[in-house]
Amino acid sequence: MLALSDMLAYGFMQRALLAALLVGTLCSTVSFFVVLKRLSFLGAGISHTALGGIALGLVANIDPVLTGTIFAVGTSMSTGYIARIGKISEDTIIGIFYASGMALGIALISTFKGYYPELFGLLFGNILSVSVRDLILMSLALGIILLFVSLFFKELLAICFDEEMAEAGGLPVGPLYMGLLAAIGLTIMVSIQLVGVVLVAALIVIPGATAYRLSKNYRSMLVLSLTVGLAGSFGGLMVSYYYPVPPGAAIVLVLAVVFAGAMAVKPLLERYRRNRLPL
Amino acid sequence: MEDLIKAEGLGVSLAGKAVLEGITFSARSGEMTGIIGPNGAGKTTLLRAILGLVPVRTGNLTVIGVPIARLKEIRPKIGYMPQRQSFERRFPLLAADVVATGLLAPGTILRRLNDKDKIVTEALQFVGMEYYRRRPFQDLSGGEQQRILLARSLVRRPVMLLLDEPNAGLDFPAQQMFIELLQKLKVENGLTIILVSHDLISVASAADQLVCINRTMHIHGRPADVMRSPHLDEAYRCQFDFLSTGGDKERCWH
Numbered sequence: 380m381l382a383l384s385d386m387l388a389y390g391f392m393q394r395a396l397l398a399a400l401l402v403g404t405l406c407s408t409v410s411f412f413v414v415l416k417r418l419s420f421l422g423a424g425i426s427h428t429a430l431g432g433i434a435l436g437l438v439a440n441i442d443p444v445l446t447g448t449i450f451a452v453g454t455s456m457s458t459g460y461i462a463r464i465g466k467i468s469e470d471t472i473i474g475i476f477y478a479s480g481m482a483l484g485i486a487l488i489s490t491f492k493g494y495y496p497e498l499f500g501l502l503f504g505n506i507l508s509v510s511v512r513d514l515i516l517m518s519l520a521l522g523i524i525l526l527f528v529s530l531f532f533k534e535l536l537a538i539c540f541d542e543e544m545a546e547a548g549g550l551p552v553g554p555l556y557m558g559l560l561a562a563i564g565l566t567i568m569v570s571i572q573l574v575g576v577v578l579v580a581a582l583i584v585i586p587g588a589t590a591y592r593l594s595k596n597y598r599s600m601l602v603l604s605l606t607v608g609l610a611g612s613f614g615g616l617m618v619s620y621y622y623p624v625p626p627g628a629a630i631v632l633v634l635a636v637v638f639a640g641a642m643a644v645k646p647l648l649e650r651y652r653r654n655r656l657p658l
Numbered sequence: 659m660e661d662l663i664k665a666e667g668l669g670v671s672l673a674g675k676a677v678l679e680g681i682t683f684s685a686r687s688g689e690m691t692g693i694i695g696p697n698g699a700g701k702t703t704l705l706r707a708i709l710g711l712v713p714v715r716t717g718n719l720t721v722i723g724v725p726i727a728r729l730k731e732i733r734p735k736i737g738y739m740p741q742r743q744s745f746e747r748r749f750p751l752l753a754a755d756v757v758a759t760g761l762l763a764p765g766t767i768l769r770r771l772n773d774k775d776k777i778v779t780e781a782l783q784f785v786g787m788e789y790y791r792r793r794p795f796q797d798l799s800g801g802e803q804q805r806i807l808l809a810r811s812l813v814r815r816p817v818m819l820l821l822d823e824p825n826a827g828l829d830f831p832a833q834q835m836f837i838e839l840l841q842k843l844k845v846e847n848g849l850t851i852i853l854v855s856h857d858l859i860s861v862a863s864a865a866d867q868l869v870c871i872n873r874t875m876h877i878h879g880r881p882a883d884v885m886r887s888p889h890l891d892e893a894y895r896c897q898f899d900f901l902s903t904g905g906d907k908e909r910c911w912h
Contacts, residue, residue, distance in 0.1 A: 415746075415749065415750075417746070530768060531767070533759075533762060533766075533771075534762055534767060536751075536759070537759040537762050539749075540745055540746075540749050540751060540756070540759060541740065541745040541759075543711070543740050544738065544740055544745075544759070544760075544810075545759070545762065546711055547709045547711060547736075547738040547740075548733070548738075548760065548762055548763055549730065549733045549734075549763050549764050550762055550763065550764065550767075551764065551767075591748075591750065594750045595750050595794035595796060595797065596750050596751070596752055596755075596794060597750045597751060597755070599750075600750045
């Protein structure tokens with residue numbers, strides 16, 4: 380407790396902790412659907428595509444977070460749309476967007492003259508420089524996404540389970556799926572500020588993947604995903620406070636350790652469940 | 659008996675390519691209709707056209723007395739069970755959760771599902787799986803999963819049930835059990851059943867009529883007539899001999 384109060388004596392650490400908890404909640408909620416709908420590669424694809432948007436914003440002197448968000452959400456929704464219309468698999472489209480967005484980013488960055496600290500903050504993340512404005516934007520994104528998820532939770536779950544059955548039942552699968560993709564894009568852009576373009580995919584994959592390994596029921600999976608996301612964000616921040624590790628990398632490493640732990644625990648849990656089953 | 663499905667010269671194209679042409683058949687109320695044909699014949703596409711999931715390019719299709727363009731009006735009356743490959747086997751749902759997903763419809767969005775537990779239990783009772791409601795779906799055997807999916811397709815009390823390859827991947831006893839369950843639903847509940855299968859023998863023995871397609875219509879009629887018809891050989895592009903010995907059928911390949 381002393382360590383925590385010590386850490387929270389600094390204003391920037393208070394903001395960093397709040398940002399970690401907001402993003403931890405956001406990512407683990409979205410991660411639940413990303414893993415169930417098998418969209419893990421989408422996270423990596425969108426984050427790298429966002430680099431093009433960020434670079435465009437810097438060149439055009441527009442807020443790079445805004446242009447990056449437009450790119451991230453646009454890419455996410457375009458992927459879903461093209462996959463549905465063009466009958467091309469999502470991973471193929473993501474692969475194309477991934478490289479194209481990166482290429483655009485690299486091309487634009489190569490035209491830069493001078494030093495852009497924002498660019499490096501967005502590439503590798505800088506949770507310690509989070510401002511009050513950033514916190515407000517993160518809270519807003521969290522509010523919008525939690526509202527969307529809580530309003531359409533049962534429908535989104537049915538779509539993740541079997542899109543065709545949901546469609547045959549008359550559910551508006553297209554719009555709901557597009558909404559989910561937009562939520563994933565927005566989450567990625569918000570999280571880029573914490574861990575950067577390079578590492579953000581881990582935040583929207585590991586909490587859900589860990590929970591998926593250990594759960595046989597979506598209710599426990601959702602709770603576990605939230606727990607892992609929050610523990611990873613908080614734990615990573617603590618690690619980076621005491622050791623010379625960048626916070627973004629520390630958060631991802633803590634999450635990776637938790638996932639490895641889940642892999643190790645899984646067989647023991649299975650054995651326990653088997654022993655509890657009535658003969 | 660009323661025709662619940664009436665297709666006249668039905669044509670379906672996917673990505674600009676004609677998948678089905680000139681399909682004409684009708685499915686009578688309270689009967690089991692088997693849709694048969696070789697792999698890639700368009701059986702699943704036909705089922706998807708009946709469900710309104712793919713657009714009809716030519717011809718007429720009427721489902722439960724309503725043209726396909728107005729399918730929304732009668733959608734709750736249709737139960738659907740897709741192929742088992744269409745979902746993730748390890749999906750973390752309990753058996754009752756899987757059944758409850760069948761209750762979701764445009765009218766249930768932003769609403770609580772009233773009497774959900776009671777309705778789900780009734781559907782599980784229909785298929786004799788009520789004691790499995792709290793069991794994780796992933797822990798069930800293939801046959802048990804099929805029965806849960808059947809309960810899911812029955813949960814809205816449909817008048818017509820469409821099943822796509824329900825026996826695929828099941829061992830023989832599980833296949834037999836499933837077909838017996840369908841027969842029971844047909845007889846006791848008057849359900850009209852449309853069954854897509856590549857397993858000619860089991861469908862022929864269970865169905866009241868067969869519709870044999872391979873991109874186009876080949877033959878439609880009572881199983882005994884269809885099985886003896888040269889159109890069946892044409893559709894499968896191979897020769898069948900069905901030798902009847904005391905009512906049993908034996909299949910020989912040449």
